[in-house]
Amino acid sequence: MATPGDFTSLPVIDISPLFGADTAAKRRVVEALGETARTIGFLYVTGHGMAPGLFDDLLAAAKEFFARPVDEKMQVYIGKSSNHRGYVPVGEEVIYGGVPDQKEAFDLSQDLPADDVDYLAGNPMLGPNQWPSLPGFKERVGAYYDGVMQVGRTLLRAFAEALGQDQSLFDSYVTKPPSQLRLVHYPFSPNAPGNAFGISPHTDMECFTLLRVTAPGLEVMNGKGDWIDVPPLENAFVVNIGDMLEVWTNGQFVATSHRVRKVKEERYSFPLFFNVDYDTVVAPLPCFTGEEPSKYRPVKAGEHLFAVTAQGFVYLQKRVAAGEIALPEGASGTHEFGQHARHADQARA
Ligand SMILES: O=C(O)CCC(=O)C(=O)O
Numbered sequence: 001m002a003t004p005g006d007f008t009s010l011p012v013i014d015i016s017p018l019f020g021a022d023t024a025a026k027r028r029v030v031e032a033l034g035e036t037a038r039t040i041g042f043l044y045v046t047g048h049g050m051a052p053g054l055f056d057d058l059l060a061a062a063k064e065f066f067a068r069p070v071d072e073k074m075q076v077y078i079g080k081s082s083n084h085r086g087y088v089p090v091g092e093e094v095i096y097g098g099v100p101d102q103k104e105a106f107d108l109s110q111d112l113p114a115d116d117v118d119y120l121a122g123n124p125m126l127g128p129n130q131w132p133s134l135p136g137f138k139e140r141v142g143a144y145y146d147g148v149m150q151v152g153r154t155l156l157r158a159f160a161e162a163l164g165q166d167q168s169l170f171d172s173y174v175t176k177p178p179s180q181l182r183l184v185h186y187p188f189s190p191n192a193p194g195n196a197f198g199i200s201p202h203t204d205m206e207c208f209t210l211l212r213v214t215a216p217g218l219e220v221m222n223g224k225g226d227w228i229d230v231p232p233l234e235n236a237f238v239v240n241i242g243d244m245l246e247v248w249t250n251g252q253f254v255a256t257s258h259r260v261r262k263v264k265e266e267r268y269s270f271p272l273f274f275n276v277d278y279d280t281v282v283a284p285l286p287c288f289t290g291e292e293p294s295k296y297r298p299v300k301a302g303e304h305l306f307a308v309t310a311q312g313f314v315y316l317q318k319r320v321a322a323g324e325i326a327l328p329e330g331a332s333g334t335h336e337f338g339q340h341a342r343h344a345d346q347a348r349a
């Protein structure tokens with residue numbers, strides 16, 4: 001398991017040179033990305049080229065949706081879907097220690113057609129989205145999804161280069177990835193138990209995450225076990241390394257633990273979890289192990305996502321208990337990654 005250093009704030013990296021012709025400037029960005037991915041695993045990204053209107057529209061759509069009555073939102077309840085899409089009510093997610101997270105969400109991913117072969121074959125993460133019947137919702141959320149995935153592809157290539165490899169190293173694994181976008185609403189709930197989290201300590205399960213938020217609340221654990229505040233920065237993404245890039249790089253890049261405590265004001269957040277194709281077997285690549293032994297066992301990217309998800313969502317726990325679905329063989333536990341597992345006391349402090 002990789003460990004980050006003792007950072008106390010996150011660097012801000014302007015990635016605009018990645019889209020230009022100045023190779024020296026591009027090289028500097030790539031090196032800064034690599035250095036940060038190795039020592040912190042978290043950073044702010046500016047200069048990403050995404051029009052601000054896409055985020056404004058996403059936020060407006062999310063506010064409109066979450067303001068609807070619960071029974072209307074439950075018409076697209078995630079438990080009605082076979083591929084993990086739709087509305088996640090407060091209390092549905094229990095990641096850590098049994099106290100439900102204080103948040104509601106709307107989960108979507110690449111919107112595949114209903115005749116997609118993997119969907120028809122029962123893949124638990126691939127297929128069509130469940131859209132609410134709010135006018136303009138699908139269009140606004142879909143436009144943001146497409147935009148943020150573009151930025152993600154650019155970052156994937158930059159990370160490959162930062163690892164000293166050809167920028168196309170990971171490209172062939174990204175054809176139909178279960179890259180989820182979550183619209184998350186943390187209501188202001190002063191009466192929730194003091195030890196309730198907005199989101200419990202965890203690492204993200206994919207390659208990396210591109211996050212936009214509307215208010216402070218996110219905290220990231222450094223190498224000493226201290227929680228560092230990550231407030232929002234105007235028009236910037238918070239980007240963090242996930243489990244798959246940690247495994248592929250044999251721990252060179254670090255999937256860093258983070259959490260959101262009980263919020264002090266109403267808050268919205270929008271993580272896009274950039275993933276690789278469901279069946280991609282992710283194991284330390286020979287170019288990163290060298291003489292060293294491999295520190296991680298191979299995992300399938302989609303199975304890792306599904307296994308951890310199935311252990312954290314009540315509707316999936318019930319399906320597993322009823323024998324309707326099974327966890328993948330040798331399924332990952334919920335806390336194999338992240339230094340919070342080794343700092344369990346601080347994790348709940
Ligand atoms: O809301 C946030 O700031 C972070 C959310 C998060 O870590 C997640 O959804 O994985």
Ligand SMILES: [Fe+2]
Pocket residue numbers: 202203204258271
């Ligand atoms: Fe996260």
